[in-house]
């Protein structure tokens with residue numbers, strides 16, 4: 001029996017750890033070959049690739065700071081040379097300084113906007129010719145609840161995610177007629193290394209657990225399942241949506 005994503009290639013930014021890694025494994029389970037992008041943690045990227053290959057698909061690692069727009073042409077050239085094409089693009093990598101917005105330095109503001117938002121547009125422009133030629137493709141980016149509500153010290157990322165969500169909607173309308181589907185997935189707190197960047201993260205985590213109807217924070221796999229669905233043919237009628245997967249946190 002062929003799996004739904006058999007023969008497709010997915011490029012996932014920040015796939016060495018956390019949600020990106022869980023997504024890579026979930027897509028591989030559905031038959032996709034995976035291009036594992038990472039920033040600096042080569043060992044973790046290699047381990048992810050090895051775990052992916054155990055599922056019977058291809059995986060290679062690609063170091064690139066996706067916030068460096070000058071580095072993107074080489075990344076896309078290498079991935080395309082290795083796999084032939086890119087059918088699924090997932091922008092998962094994100095960075096940001098944790099501090100009050102009014103204390104942000106301009107270079108800290110730019111860092112989040114470049115990696116979290118601008119890089120997404122630049123990467124979409126890179127995959128477009130290939131997807132347009134095939135008249136199909138799935139593009140997705142990961143957002144967070146901080147895009148539309150106040151989370152202490154989270155402003156740099158939250159603002160960039162708000163712009164990212166808007167970008168998703170604009171791109172979705174423009175690209176759907178070409179057969180290319182763009183969506184987003186947003187989450188509350190997810191148990192990854194990123195969580196530890198929050199000041200007093202243990203207290204913060206306990207607070208979030210208390211306020212979450214599901215009674216826990218998310219695992220990376222909770223998000224990965226939703227992302228995989230949105231990249232699969234089963235979700236073909238979902239276009240330009242930011243699907244919130246947060247155990248009900250945002251309802252309260």
Ligand SMILES: NC(=O)c1ccc[n+]([C@@H]2O[C@H](COP(=O)([O-])OP(=O)(O)OC[C@H]3O[C@@H](n4cnc5c(N)ncnc54)[C@H](OP(=O)(O)O)[C@@H]3O)[C@@H](O)[C@H]2O)c1
Nearest residue numbers: 014016017018019039040041065066093094144190192194
């Ligand atoms: N964790 C949460 O609570 C949460 C909640 C909602 C949404 N999200 C979103 O989910 C996504 C993933 O978060 P996470 O918690 O899984 O993060 P994480 O565990 O900290 O992992 C970050 C990943 O991104 C890579 N990365 C960072 N900067 C990069 C860059 N400039 N270029 C290429 N790769 C880069 C890292 O590579 P290295 O291993 O090489 O460092 C790593 O693979 C982010 O967009 C985040 O905003 C997270």
